[in-house]
Amino acid sequence: MQEREHTRKRPGRTTPREFEVLKLVLLGYSNKDIAQQLGISDYTARDHVSALLKKNQVKNRAQLIALHVSGSRKKKLEHPYI
Helix, strand or coil, X not given: CHHHHHHHCCCCCCCHHHHHXXXXXXXXXXXXXHHHHHCCCHHHHHHHHHHXXXXXXXXXXXXXXXXXXXXXXXXXXXXXXC
């Protein structure tokens, strides 16, 4: 609970869970696939993706992927396929 309160105070920052979701979005996972991979509900996966779209100021997954694949983001993703 303490971590949640801490992340709520910084609305523009990506949470560790959102970062996990972002990696899966970049690999082309659907919300359902993300939910199964992370052991969360489809609705929670959808909420994380929506939060990522808002925080990155994009309208859809394609824009989110383009933003991160193009190198426009300083934070590098550590994944063998990205």
